[in-house]
Amino acid sequence: MNSFDSALVLWLNGLSGNVRVIDDLLRVVASDYLMPLLFSIAMVGLWFAGRNAAERRRFQVATLVGISSIGISNLAVFAINSLWFRPRPFVDLGNDLNLLFYQATDSSFPANPVAIGFAAGAAAWLASRRLGIWLLAGALLYGISRIYAGVFYPTDIAGGAAVGVLVVLGTLRLKDLLEPAVSLFIRVVRGLSLA
Amino acid sequence: MPPDIGAITEQIGRQYLVMAFLVTLGALQIAVSIPGLRGMMLLPGRMSARVLGVILIIAGVSIFYLMPLWVDGPWAAGSVESDSTTRQWGRAAWSDLGAARNVNDVDGGMSGTDHARWFPIATALAALASLAGGAIMVKLFPPAQAGEDGPRQDGLPGLAGASYLAALSSSLPLLRRSFMDDLRRDLYAHPGSIAGRIAKRGRRK
Numbered sequence A: 001m002n003s004f005d006s007a008l009v010l011w012l013n014g015l016s017g018n019v020r021v022i023d024d025l026l027r028v029v030a031s032d033y034l035m036p037l038l039f040s041i042a043m044v045g046l047w048f049a050g051r052n053a054a055e056r057r058r059f060q061v062a063t064l065v066g067i068s069s070i071g072i073s074n075l076a077v078f079a080i081n082s083l084w085f086r087p088r089p090f091v092d093l094g095n096d097l098n099l100l101f102y103q104a105t106d107s108s109f110p111a112n113p114v115a116i117g118f119a120a121g122a123a124a125w126l127a128s129r130r131l132g133i134w135l136l137a138g139a140l141l142y143g144i145s146r147i148y149a150g151v152f153y154p155t156d157i158a159g160g161a162a163v164g165v166l167v168v169l170g171t172l173r174l175k176d177l178l179e180p181a182v183s184l185f186i187r188v189v190r191g192l193s194l195a
Numbered sequence B: 001m002p003p004d005i006g007a008i009t010e011q012i013g014r015q016y017l018v019m020a021f022l023v024t025l026g027a028l029q030i031a032v033s034i035p036g037l038r039g040m041m042l043l044p045g046r047m048s049a050r051v052l053g054v055i056l057i058i059a060g061v062s063i064f065y066l067m068p069l070w071v072d073g074p075w076a077a078g079s080v081e082s083d084s085t086t087r088q089w090g091r092a093a094w095s096d097l098g099a100a101r102n103v104n105d106v107d108g109g110m111s112g113t114d115h116a117r118w119f120p121i122a123t124a125l126a127a128l129a130s131l132a133g134g135a136i137m138v139k140l141f142p143p144a145q146a147g148e149d150g151p152r153q154d155g156l157p158g159l160a161g162a163s164y165l166a167a168l169s170s171s172l173p174l175l176r177r178s179f180m181d182d183l184r185r186d187l188y189a190h191p192g193s194i195a196g197r198i199a200k201r202g203r204r205k
Helices: A002-014 A020-030 A034-048 A053-083 A089-096 A112-127 A129-149 A154-178 A181-191 B005-033 B046-069 B094-100 B112-140 B156-160 B164-189 B194-204
Strands: none
Touching: A002 A089, A002 A129, A002 A154, A020 A034, A020 A129, A020 B094, A034 A053, A034 A112, A034 A129, A034 B005, A034 B046, A034 B112, A053 A112, A053 A154, A053 A181, A112 A129, A112 A154, A129 A154, A154 A181, A154 B194, A181 B164, B005 B046, B005 B112, B046 B094, B112 B164, B156 B164, B164 B194
């Protein structure tokens, strides 16, 4: 698996250094700010976008599941990192890579930013297929940009995606167990004219 | 002279706050234009609110990523390498822009905790700005008709034809009146939940 991983990183990263504009655009996409912010604002927007009572309720439950899943995904990645440390591609492959990003010091597997993106995307999918597809595509692009930059292996991205989706499924179950707390929360916020 | 790492994080955090505020305000404008919540729209028309939303999102992102051109930071021209430990303090060159913001959190970039601190502040400020601007818009351009859910609704639908304070004045009494009944109904409507199971067991006894 590691040789497959390395070959794919070397191939994708090998495309860098040819067109400056593409490198710079993917550096911006790979940054710590743009994509996480887009995932977060999608959750905020979803809360307000419902057109009728049923849709509003569905969107708002998905928002709560999404926000909780983002937090739980972080914890899940932290727990996995504590059990197993995988060196980053730029450590393993050294000068064979054209590193486009800073030298992250934490474990490579699973990819935390991708876990967050897939958690947001999967939660949005529950409420709106269209928004879900956009966010999942964004999360995938985020992952590809990080492989291109030389800071993640493809299996890190797949692991991150799996963590994000599994956490959403677990959070859905947790939401069912915690009812009527979720409905109560939405009801109180509705009383404040914000739900 | 570069400040210490904490000061760099604080500076980048404040710049992130500006971006997050503008981008969240933009996303809110697009979102509230879908059900037509006039009490949160900064412009009276749905389409104009959506266009404003897109402009705010593009502006927020552009300002954040272009800011290193005119603000000093760990991105001095010529020193912007992938490894953020070798950066010099100063203004970036155009050719550095793609990488300027990629600073490791141990060198002054934002960590996940910093994101969790600044984003909720930006969201709260954007919601406040949206509600305040919407109130002014409702006053200046009173809606011809109430929202799709009808007049004097509780919750968000109340914002379709009224400012936040006006909507709140009808939402709060409804919440107070129905809170206990709704809670009881919700408890028995979710027999699979922990609270539902406890309630069912209590009823059997």
